[in-house]
Amino acid sequence: MITHYRSKTMSSQISQAPAISPVSIRERTGSISTADIISVLKGETTALHMKQAFSTEVAEEITTNFSGSTGLKERKDGVPGQYVGASHYRKDAATYFAEAENARPYVDALFKNLVDPVRAIFGALKRELDNQGIELRLARSEHGQANVCRAISWSGSGTFSLDPHDDVAQVLRAGDGYELSSVAQNTVAALNFYPSMPEEGGNLRLWSHKPTVADRIAQGVETTGYPYSAAYLEGLPCREFELKAGDIALIDGGFVHGVTGQTGNGKRRLVLNSFFGFARPDLVLWWT
């Protein structure tokens, strides 16, 4: 019904209702395993929500370190948020890798003397992939190397604190000097740790839709994958993950996803995010 309505109202544009892509979603409590991660990497699982996946003490300390960080910056690339670390989004390779190098001490300082849960997963996955004859490493260039994660507090106001988007466009269109562009042909996995969550909202919403290049062009988001309009997403099934501090969400970043608005002025939402995927059958790259 909705599809029919939409194609009628948008008949002046060459427009089709977005295709519904099937999703496979899992929610569990406890620690994440390398098998879970590889399942997302291979496209078998669309999204995994691990509840209570890392300790609340570690979560609180990372949050305190983020708030007090002298490396905390305001994003100026059209995506509202404060961050520590570097984002390759809309940056050429020279700029991104230089920023990653400059930000490294601040990213490291988020974990101070803690056993860094992001690095722990990276290490475990590296060991498992090594056994399978697959190399896992941080993306790099002549200008430097990616960091293991970036920390972000989204600050968009309204329905979403981070607007609906996909993580593949920015990889596919990363540009010269990036070795990660080829990952866009495979699953771009997005790993999110949540050290702090607001009382209300800040949920991760995932739509049953994996945009194609043609979809992105039609939506005017070919190079960014951001943002998809409410009108475009209307009528598509979606799922929402109610996250708590200490949770992990691992998703196929090719599916449209966003973060719902946050209410109240209590705790702020903090995510540690990284991306990874197969660049070649024997190489998995990791970046931010």
Ligand SMILES: O=C(O)CCC(=O)C(=O)O
């Ligand atoms: O903060 C989140 O839950 C999702 C973050 C995200 O989608 C991104 O950084 O691309």
Ligand SMILES: [Fe+2]
């Ligand atoms: Fe994303």
